[in-house]
Amino acid sequence: MSDPVDGDADTGFTDKEGIPFVGAGPGDPELLTVAGRRLVEEADLVVHAGSLVNSELLDEYCDHAEQVNSVGKDLEELIPLMADAYESGETVVRLHSGDPAVYGAALEQMDALESEGVPTYLVPGVTSAFAASATLRTQLTLNEVANHVVFTRPQGRTLSAEEDHISDFVGFGDTTVCIYLGTHAVEETMDRLLDEGHDPETPVAVVYHASWPDEDVIEGTIETIGQKVSEAGYRASALVMIGEAVTGSDYERSFLYGDWARGGDAPNDGDDSETQERDTQ
Numbered sequence: 052m053s054d055p056v057d058g059d060a061d062t063g064f065t066d067k068e069g070i071p072f073v074g075a076g077p078g079d080p081e082l083l084t085v086a087g088r089r090l091v092e093e094a095d096l097v098v099h100a101g102s103l104v105n106s107e108l109l110d111e112y113c114d115h116a117e118q119v120n121s122v123g124k125d126l127e128e129l130i131p132l133m134a135d136a137y138e139s140g141e142t143v144v145r146l147h148s149g150d151p152a153v154y155g156a157a158l159e160q161m162d163a164l165e166s167e168g169v170p171t172y173l174v175p176g177v178t179s180a181f182a183a184s185a186t187l188r189t190q191l192t193l194n195e196v197a198n199h200v201v202f203t204r205p206q207g208r209t210l211s212a213e214e215d216h217i218s219d220f221v222g223f224g225d226t227t228v229c230i231y232l233g234t235h236a237v238e239e240t241m242d243r244l245l246d247e248g249h250d251p252e253t254p255v256a257v258v259y260h261a262s263w264p265d266e267d268v269i270e271g272t273i274e275t276i277g278q279k280v281s282e283a284g285y286r287a288s289a290l291v292m293i294g295e296a297v298t299g300s301d302y303e304r305s306f307l308y309g310d311w312a313r314g315g316d317a318p319n320d321g322d323d324s325e326t327q328e329r330d331t332q
């Protein structure tokens with residue numbers, strides 16, 4: 052079998068034409084995908100998302116390439132920069148933090164490049180919510196605890212108060228709410244949840260720089276976490292997770308490794324979709 056990084060395995064992502072928009076993962080260079088690593092190693096120009104992409108990753112895999120930080124550059128500057136390099140025959144990679152599909156604003160760049168005749172495509176990465184759940188040693192969905200996961204952000208310059216649905220999501224009860232772009236607003240967010248009558252004891256974890264060497268975890272509740280985060284001084288680069296699943300406790304054994312696994316009746320027997328899922332987990 053060929054080595055997936057050094058060999059000639061066809062990942063399906065590395066032989067496409069155009070500029071790949073690659074998810075760099077949450078920080079640890081080892082959490083860059085094999086396809087992502089191969090693409091950046093072959094790049095002449097890497098346009099990256101500044102401090103959200105670990106400089107260790109840039110040093111390790113992109114040292115040979117020209118590196119441009121996209122922070123503070125508008126589309127009018129970024130698009131010609133990438134399009135001109137691509138058209139002059141350079142291999143260009145756009146590196147986003149985590150997964151480009153989550154709060155990444157990748158599509159507007161891709162559409163602008165395509166309208167200039169430059170093909171683009173996406174290469175997924177590990178989003179920070181997944182790194183944070185790994186840090187917490189828990190699951191975002193947990194049997195009898197959390198059946199759903201939400202990726203959201205709090206109100207602010209981009210989102211109006213009416214568009215902020217964090218309270219609704221927490222109100223579902225069996226949902227793990229992962230808040231991106233909300234480190235600076237943990238106190239206000241929790242105050243709103245308290246004002247809206249949510250259980251002050253609801254567990255909350257804040258994972259700063261998940262998978263980075265200076266990773267930090269602050270655990271508390273809707274009532275206590277605001278003060279703790281404010282004392283720690285974090286204003287950015289953390290994932291705020293609300294819900295019982297963050298504690299990784301009080302779950303029930305899943306059907307997967309119980310009677311169901313031995314061919315017994317699952318409580319949902321008769322539901323074909325459940326039966327089919329058994330084979331896929």
Ligand SMILES: C[S@@+](CC[C@H](N)C(=O)[O-])C[C@H]1O[C@@H](n2cnc3c(N)ncnc32)[C@H](O)[C@@H]1O
Nearest residue numbers: 077148149150153178179231232260261289290
């Ligand atoms: C512009 S969004 C980009 C999200 C990214 N596309 C992803 O999939 O993780 C930036 C936000 O992601 C979260 N974030 C990014 N990297 C993180 C990390 N290593 N640990 C915790 N949160 C992180 C923070 O909430 C930060 O404010």
